[in-house]
Amino acid sequence: xxxxxxxxxxxxxxxxxxxxxxxxxxxxxxxxxxxxxxxxxxxxxxxxxxxxxxxxxxxxxxxxxxxxxxxxxxxxxxxxxxxxxxxxxxxxxxxxxxxxxxxxxxxxxxxxxxxxxxxxxxxxxxxxxxxxxxxxxxxxxxxxxxxxxxxxxxxxxxxxxxxxxxxxxxxxxxxxxxxxxxxxxxxxxxxxxxxxxxxxxxxxxxxxxxxxxxxxxxxxxxxxxxxxxxxxxxxxxxxxxxxxxxxxxxxxxxxxxx
Numbered sequence: 216x217x218x219x220x221x222x223x224x225x226x227x228x229x230x231x232x233x234x235x236x237x238x239x240x241x242x243x244x245x246x247x248x249x250x251x252x253x254x255x256x257x258x259x260x261x262x263x264x265x266x267x268x269x270x271x272x273x274x275x276x277x278x279x280x281x282x283x284x285x286x287x288x289x290x291x292x293x294x295x296x297x298x299x300x301x302x303x304x305x306x307x308x309x310x311x312x313x314x315x316x317x318x319x320x321x322x323x324x325x326x327x328x329x330x331x332x333x334x335x336x337x338x339x340x341x342x343x344x345x346x347x348x349x350x351x352x353x354x355x356x357x358x359x360x361x362x363x364x365x366x367x368x369x370x371x372x373x374x375x376x377x378x379x380x381x382x383x384x385x386x387x388x389x390x391x392x393x394x395x396x397x398x399x400x401x402x403x404x405x406x407x408x409x410x411x412x413x414x415x416x417x418x419x420x421x422x423x424x425x426x427x428x429x430x431x432x433x434x435x436x437x438x439x440x441x442x443x444x445x446x447x448x449x450x451x452x453x454x455x456x457x458x459x460x461x462x463x464x465x466x467x468x469x470x471x472x473x
Contacts, residue, residue: 216282216283219279219282219443219446220281220282220283222443222445223274223279223280223281223443223445224280224281226443226445227271227274227280227291227295230264230267230268230270230271231268231271231294231295231298233264233267234264234265234267234268234298237257237260237261237264237379238261238264238379238380241257241261241375241378241379242365242369242371242375242376242379242380243371243375244257244375244379246372246374246375246378254378257378257379258378258379258382258383258386259386261379261380261382261383262382262383262386262387262390263425264383265299265383265384265386265387266387266390266391266427266428267428268295268296268298268299269295269296269299269387269391270428270430270444271291271292271295272292272295272296272299272304272307273311273444274292274443274444275288275289275291275292275293275295275304276292276304276307276308276311276312277440277441277443278441279441279442279443280292280443289304292304292308299384299387300354300384300388301354301357301358301361302345302354303350306345306350307345310324310344310345314326315437315440318400318411318412318413318437319400319402319407319411319412319413320412324344324345325341325344325396325400326340326396326400327340328340332401332402334393334397337392337396337397338389338392338397341388341392341396342388342392362376362380362381390426390427391427391430394416394426394427394430394431395427395430395431395433398414398416398431399413399414399415399416399430399431399433399434400412400413400414400433409434411434411437411438413433413434413436413437414433414434415431415432415433415434415435415451416431416432416433418431420448420452423448428444429444429445429447429448429451430444432447432448432450432451435447435450435451438450
């Protein structure tokens with residue numbers, strides 16, 4: 216576990232550092248001096264870094280970010296999910312636990328309502344499933360405050376904030392929905408074939424990383440929830456490595472109750 220914790224910590228620090236450095240760089244960028252074709256690359260970079268913040272919080276919810284130190288593990292998760300979208304960590308952990316208990320079924324906050332399976336309707340359900348009206352209003356207020364605080368106090372242009380902070384949040388939610396929820400949990404023509412109602416992509420590791428930090432290996436995530444995101448490829452492609460897939464005794468509770 217010590218080696219896994221060290222690797223998790225290094226990855227989390229690297230993702231957070233990349234998120235912060237890219238945000239500071241992009242917010243200070245004089246847009247008039249930047250060629251137009253650089254904007255899509257910068258936005259996609261910010262989106263990838265932003266999705267990484269959710270992945271940190273997700274591993275923390277499973278207790279796999281810092282095994283053996285739940286308090287420290289949760290502090291990292293609180294920071295990551297707040298920076299991701301100003302979300303409350305406790306609510307996120309509770310709802311993600313329901314997702315694992317009811318995956319691909321009505322009652323799963325990530326799933327559609329049992330009737331409207333179109334991806335756009337499902338995405339709308341996905342975006343509202345974690346947030347009741349008071350919490351949505353609270354987050355809106357916080358976003359408004361942060362937006363104008365950064366704009367006027369740090370003298371950041373509104374267009375920079377919209378392009379490199381607000382837009383990546385929206386694109387990241389679409390990325391997580393499509394690669395981490397819709398594709399893995401949509402019902403195949405022949406019906407679901409496993410208890411998790413989940414299926415995994417056939418993407419090679421590099422593409423799996425780029426698309427959604429290996430969330431596409433979704434059956435493996437549900438089958439081995441004690442594995443952090445960077446070990447999912449081993450579960451997907453090297454299932455003979457029993458040591459990787461075994462559930463350590465001290466992680467049983469966190470895996471069963473993310």
